[in-house]
Structure formats: C-alpha cells, structure tokens
Amino acid sequence: MRHLLRSLFLGLIVLGLSAPLTACKNAPTIPGTEIPDTEDNRDILRVLERYRTAFVRRDAAGVLATAHPSYYDPAGTDDPTDDVVYGELGPILRERMAQLEAIRFTIDYLEINVIQDRASVKVWVDASFQLRSIVDPESGDVRVRGRHTRKQDHALFEMVNDNGAWRITRGL
Numbered sequence: 189m190r191h192l193l194r195s196l197f198l199g200l201i202v203l204g205l206s207a208p209l210t211a212c213k214n215a216p217t218i219p220g221t222e223i224p225d226t227e228d229n230r231d232i233l234r235v236l237e238r239y240r241t242a243f244v245r246r247d248a249a250g251v252l253a254t255a256h257p258s259y260y261d262p263a264g265t266d267d268p269t270d271d272v273v274y275g276e277l278g279p280i281l282r283e284r285m286a287q288l289e290a291i292r293f294t295i296d297y298l299e300i301n302v303i304q305d306r307a308s309v310k311v312w313v314d315a316s317f318q319l320r321s322i323v324d325p326e327s328g329d330v331r332v333r334g335r336h337t338r339k340q341d342h343a344l345f346e347m348v349n350d351n352g353a354w355r356i357t358r359g360l
Contacts, residue, residue, distance in 0.1 A: 218230060218233065218297075221233075221296075221297045221298075222298075223297055223298075223299065223300050224300075228300075228302050228307070228349075228354075229300050229302070231354050232300055232302075232307055232309060232347060232354050233297055233300075235254050235347070235353075235354045235355065235356065236254075236295065236297070236309065236311075236345060236356075237295075238250065238253075238254055239251055239254040239356065239360070240293055240294075240295050242254070243291070243293055244291055244293050246285040246288050246291070247285070248278065248281035248282045248284075248285045249278075251281050251285075251360065252277055252278050252281055254355060254356050254360075255274060255277055255355060255356050255357075255360060256274070256347075256348050256350060256355035256356060256357045257274050258274065258348065258357050259272070259273065259274040259277055259356065259357055259358065259360070260272070260273055260274070260357065260358060261358050261359065261360065277360070281360075283322070286322075287319045287320055287322055287332065287334075288317060288318070288319060288320075289318040289319060289320045289334070290317070290318035291315070291316070291317050291318070292315060292316045293313075293314075293315040294313075294314045294315065295311050295312070295313055295314075296311060296312040296314070297309065297311055298310045298311055298312060298342075305348055305349040305350075306346070306347070306348055306349075307346070307347040307348075307349070307354065308344060308345070308346050308347075309344070309345040309346075309347065309359075310342065310343075310344055311342070311343050311344070311345065312340075312341075312342055312343075313339055313340065313341055313342075313343045314339075314340050315338070315339045315340075316336065316337065316338045316339070317336070317337045317338075317339075318334075318336050319332075319334050319335050319336070319337065320334045321333050321334040343359060344358075344359055345358070345359035346358040346359060
C-alpha cells in the first residue's frame, strides 16, 4: 500500500509540473511561428518585417528607419575598425544597396525574449544576393568585385523599445 501511495504521489507531482508546460504549448502563437501571440511580439515582428522588405526594395532609408540611434554592431569580430555605429549606418547601407543587383531574403522567426524595454530575436536567415562590381568613378578601377552570395544561418537581432516603438540596436 505504501508503494502504491508513493507512486500515486510521484505521479501527481509529475502531472503538476508538466501542466504549466502543456499550457504554454497550447497558448496562441503568431501565425507561421511558434512565438507567443503578444502585443510586444507582434510589434517586434512588424519592425523586423519592415526592415526585411525595405532591404528587398533596396531602400536604405527604410532600413535605417528601423534602427535606433544607439545602434552598435561589432560585426562579429574583435577588430574595432569594422564596428558599425548608427552614424555610419546610412552611408554603409546606401553603398551596399547600390551594389545589389538581385536579392532574395527570407527570415524565419524562431524566438523572442523581452525583458522590460529590451528584446532579442533569434531568427533563421535564408538569403541570396547578386552583387555588382563597384567601380571608382575617378579612376575607373574596380573597388569591389561583383559576386553571388548565399547566406543561410541563425542570426540575432537586439532591439529596444523607445517611447513605445521597437527599434533595432544590433543585427542589421
């Protein structure tokens, strides 16, 4: 009898611990994702979709509009010379957009974590770019050779909510 009561007790504990996990899985999600359907999450995804569509349209101003003035990206290296700050972002985007000949760019949204006014968004990027050569207007020399580039990788966007509007602080 004691063994049966212990088994029943352990079974109830396991059931009690798994109930919150089951409830989370049954919570509504944003269509096409497994991300919980909250107002913040929808706002965050709207900003990232504005970024993606502006990029596809080769609209540097549209991409820049999704970035926050505190934008800073170390470009994935320890070398501070390739870091990008907001003040440099406009010219960099205009040059890169001018080089784009063709683009295909999709983002699968995997996870959003919001803590107060900060958010991190894990995504899967699947993109291919046809880049044209950049020629120096004065000398006629090719500064950057054109090429086809494909990117399939996980990426992380960091965002901040500034006066009710989510903006990107890292990851463009």
